[in-house]
Amino acid sequence: MDKNLMADLRGLEALLERTKTEAASFLNRLDELPPAVKATPRDALSLPEQGLGAEPSLRLFMDRYGQELGGSTGPRYFGFVQGGTTPAALAGDWMASTFDLNSSHPGSSAAPQVEQETLEMLRQLLALPETFSGSFVSGATMSNFVGLACARQWVARQLGVDVAEQGLYALGPIPTLSATPHSSTLKALSMLGMGRGSLVRVRGQPGREAMEVEALRAQLDSLGGKPCIVVASAGTVNTGDYDDLEAIGRLKERHPFWLHVDGAFGGLVACSPELAHLTRGMELADSVTVDAHKWLNVPYDSALQFTRHPELLLEIFRNNAPYLDVRQGPAPFADQGPENSRRFRALPAWLTLMAYGRSGYRDIIERDCRLARMLGERIAGSTAFELLAPVRLNIVCFTLRQEGGATQESIRAFLDRLRDDGRVFLSPTALDGVPGMRAALSNWRTTERDIETAWSALLETASQGRAAPVR
Amino acid sequence: MDKNLMADLRGLEALLERTKTEAASFLNRLDELPPAVKATPRDALSLPEQGLGAEPSLRLFMDRYGQELGGSTGPRYFGFVQGGTTPAALAGDWMASTFDLNSSHPGSSAAPQVEQETLEMLRQLLALPETFSGSFVSGATMSNFVGLACARQWVARQLGVDVAEQGLYALGPIPTLSATPHSSTLKALSMLGMGRGSLVRVRGQPGREAMEVEALRAQLDSLGGKPCIVVASAGTVNTGDYDDLEAIGRLKERHPFWLHVDGAFGGLVACSPELAHLTRGMELADSVTVDAHKWLNVPYDSALQFTRHPELLLEIFRNNAPYLDVRQGPAPFADQGPENSRRFRALPAWLTLMAYGRSGYRDIIERDCRLARMLGERIAGSTAFELLAPVRLNIVCFTLRQEGGATQESIRAFLDRLRDDGRVFLSPTALDGVPGMRAALSNWRTTERDIETAWSALLETASQGRAAPVR
Structure with missing residues (x-):
């Protein structure tokens, strides 16, 4: 063994003490x-x-x-x-x-179980119904990416295409409607092969970043039943504004769209009786983005994706063989999100x-x-x-x-x-x-x-x- | 302030001591x-x-x-x-x-500079030429994703399409040729909207996971000059086998393809005179994947992507306004990879x-x-x-x-x-x-x-x- 490695192995406890001292001093x-x-x-x-x-x-x-x-x-x-x-x-x-546990795979430690327990606590903090399940991702950009990947898979399914297998080639552009999307939504559209150009702006309310729901309704009408994606904001970065999630969600009764709610920081107000009215309707979303390294005040990199359609995650992100219906217990996290192995x-x-x-x-x-x-x-x-x-x-x-x-x-x-x-x-x-x-x-x-x-x-x-x- | 938060703020040093003791005991x-x-x-x-x-x-x-x-x-x-x-x-x-620094943005700490310095040291460890630049991603899956996103952008450019803006809709499937790709390559193809089905298998050498370069050449010939992607392995997961990167790279002289080398762990042998012959030709790659939480023995989540075409990263991953040529210094990491904010x-x-x-x-x-x-x-x-x-x-x-x-x-x-x-x-x-x-x-x-x-x-x-x- 290299002499420095050997010396550090012997002096590991002193090194941790020294690190702690530096950290405390900072x-x-x-x-x-x-x-x-x-x-x-x-x-x-x-x-x-x-x-x-x-x-x-x-x-x-x-x-x-x-x-x-x-x-x-x-x-x-x-x-x-x-x-x-x-x-x-x-x-x-x-x-x-x-x-240094890899928490993606069950069967070798309690880490995946701790992760499930944490996700359940976060679901409760966010007041999301039990129909939502989640997983950890590295940030809101990746969470928006996951939500929009599910949206892409869902829209294409309505049109008879399996994007995960066949790609987007057989489709026409998928409209993605939003009033004040975070810049990461455009970036995610680029990453997903859908193109930044597929974003369709919805008019905002006067002096607000929140969308005019009537304008959205008119745009959905004009699509004539073509499935699409709506990205709603629960807390815009410039003014902390919220789309009316409840009114938008109700439009799903008559129009086929996937509702993605970007609540990177704003979603967390659901835990405050004083502010929870802002996220009313979040339960109507198909996918939800929440950062943990923002208002939850945990270190980088940490964010959550929640969805009511976990079967789509497996279609897109499964790492190995297709899943059988006989599978027991929740799928490994490696098959539910972009990353295969990851930090605890x-x-x-x-x-x-x-x-x-x-x-x-x-x-x-x-x-x-x-x-x-x-x-x-x-x-x-x-x-x-x-x-x-x-x-x-x-x-x-x-x-x-x-x-x-x-x-x-x-x-x-x-x-x-x-x-x-x-x-x-x-x-x-x-x-x-x-x-x-x-x-x-x-x-x-x-x-x-x-x-x-x-x-x-x-x-x-x-x-x-x-x-x-x-x- | 909540009483627990207040108490922990006052007792922060004792908590660090206790944490250190638990860590040392483990x-x-x-x-x-x-x-x-x-x-x-x-x-x-x-x-x-x-x-x-x-x-x-x-x-x-x-x-x-x-x-x-x-x-x-x-x-x-x-x-x-x-x-x-x-x-x-x-x-x-x-x-x-x-x-808890966000190392993506320059101008508020030395973290981006430290990251550049680290990337430079890693480039030296990997014996990659100075034409390569890199950035940190969260793992090899994301690194393969970045490499293949660049490949996608490059291939489409040859065909007159800007995927980042227009999406993949106007294209036909992009062939991705490989002998023994890691499962994350298929997952990345799904995530990118290219579809797992775009993978084309190249015959392996008898009893090996390394590809038969003549078979690859024949497949490239049959594409008749259509641009495509080749994914080569520098260390397969089952047998630690290496594609002949040099022979594959030489095929670029006559065939238009993007060469992505997946060296998740195997790329690191470039630092050993005894083993470096295995990665000979890696410098001919357009993009390279290396994990850091594998053989570099740093904690999760840590991996590198290296490429000779950083301008493609900006097209795909830029988070805000398009970059001007007059921009000074390296682009913020937020514009060079999937994540906007991230851990140091x-x-x-x-x-x-x-x-x-x-x-x-x-x-x-x-x-x-x-x-x-x-x-x-x-x-x-x-x-x-x-x-x-x-x-x-x-x-x-x-x-x-x-x-x-x-x-x-x-x-x-x-x-x-x-x-x-x-x-x-x-x-x-x-x-x-x-x-x-x-x-x-x-x-x-x-x-x-x-x-x-x-x-x-x-x-x-x-x-x-x-x-x-x-x-």
Whole structure:
């Protein structure tokens, strides 16, 4: 055995201790760390011929990069819609790395059983009926991919084609109707061989990202009974808007379509009595996307796909021989989703659900929404910024108030200065063509004090280079 | 803040200590743990209304499942082709969970830079020329998916179609030629909308899984210049066989095809002077699949895709606006692969490459191959078992010597008894229709002593219920 491998095998416990110490040091500083950092360009290191051993390598990494990682898992990283990591989820992820179990195949450990149990708890958290079953995927993009793959298989079946076997060649384009789909829906259409061009836009309600259901109905009418796909949003990324899932779902009584609901983060509000009305009708979906590394606050990579049609998963994703009806028990996860082997992803979710329960998640979700409203009120009353949309959920979408209007460049420059200030991180966007930015509050650690800190940073950054301070 | 979240925030360091202790306890027992365990059926737990907090939840998990996880990351798990976790990779994975960085987007941390650096080190380890660039994906199935998505885009381009935009509808089936593709190639064809039926088998060499290059040439001739895809294997799962990549690559001079090389585990032998001849010609590929959670011994989920045509990745996987030629620096990883956001997957690979270097990986790979030959010799000289193929790499493919021949059932029963014995774990297979089993040696911890232990377990399990002991 290589001498470094041998030495590390003997010193494994000391290495774990050292790793824990580094981790604790990072987490203890998390509240003060800049949420994001611009990295210095460097010449890349080459593969060493002889290695350094684990501990010197960890030191080298921390020396070289430790100051430029950023505290994106901390309380004032408001970029994208990115969750943090609860303590229980972090412990679970460490143990998942340690066990390094492949949870796809039954018969060699309890991991597949833990995964089923976790999926059942998540189904309960999402208030989905028992007709839904799920599996873990690596993120919302892959979950949308799985949902749309099922939709593709279902639509083609209505037309007498088995896409999994025959491909899409014998079909005409499958219309995919949506008002404000996440960019990953277009990406999934590309990946699936359906083409980005198969997306058909449905008109939104005035001043909203939610679709005009009457417009959808008219479009479905015009398809004259041709089966198609509808992608509804449960929480849009720019304004946290929701399609009327119940009204859309009712259209299925008269029109043949597959309803896919993208609830990457917004689906989770189903656990809050205060907000659950937003997801009413989600049970009418054929497939549902939910991220776990967003509002569930488990580490990357973790998301869920739920569907009422698991038999389609097997047609598309089975890895080996066709399934027999006599098969007992649930199908291996390897046959239900894109990945064959995969990490014991359920464990961080199992631990965090058990540790904080429904009430813990209500707390995170309702608090983040309350804090977003608070930030929204500051912006609404400000001379420096203006809201681009009402604060509906956990997202504040706003722009710089400046003569001639904000531009992509002025937003970019402002956000770079804000990042370099180090107190808060936001990401850029555009709403109806207007350049702006978003604060997405999705972290269990964020408190009122963080909003105060973030607001000071926003105002001070906006003041820079101006004659008079802004407010 | 929920009282459990608050308590765990205050006690985070103690929780990490407790997690480390559990992890060390597991790893200290790894050599004695059964590599695989059959799980007891249990009623699933429900989502608790109030949580228990992190530490009691961890205790509950270990009490409930701790005895049924199995030591699959230990030295005698020979199932599938599953690597273990080097100490440096484990430390890296813990830190990746702790930082919880999304490494897809540049501009907010050094993570994308570390990923580039890691990819460069891996390119060097794989001895691929500088014309190749790569990115991390979650496993070999997704890597094959990416390679074949590029192939699909390339073939359609030759025919004047942009699949990413227009879909596959305007095309006829795209032939995908291969001799012994991994099952994930068929699954990827299904996912891509190309259909499993588009796979065209190429004859293998007598008694080999490697393709008959003359047969491929004849099939390409018969396509009369129609562009197509060839999937070559660098390490088949059953016998560790390699296609002649150089001879296949040379056919590109006269025939238009995309060459995808599936080197999920076998690609890594490029780092061993003893074995590198097997991957000769890999540089002629258009895309290459390599797993990291196999022979690189980093935790799940980790694999690489490499390609010489990164512009196709952007066409297929770009998440937002089309890329302009004026763009500076490498494209964000979100636009280069299936996932938009993802874990800081490069970190465990960075640390293990730095810790053990090229020589450490040579040690692991050459040792596993030597030990496989050793086990193969035992089997060749045995009355209980017989080899189904020569031991070419790190895989021993064999079957039970029994009257009338082994059946799927007798193999299944034998492997269940072997798993329950607890010393070694193997997975079932069939080679040319003959039911058998495989020992795949892919772990850095495996030593000669483990082969002795495994051999005793195999013989004793084969003896059970027989009048005379086998040998």
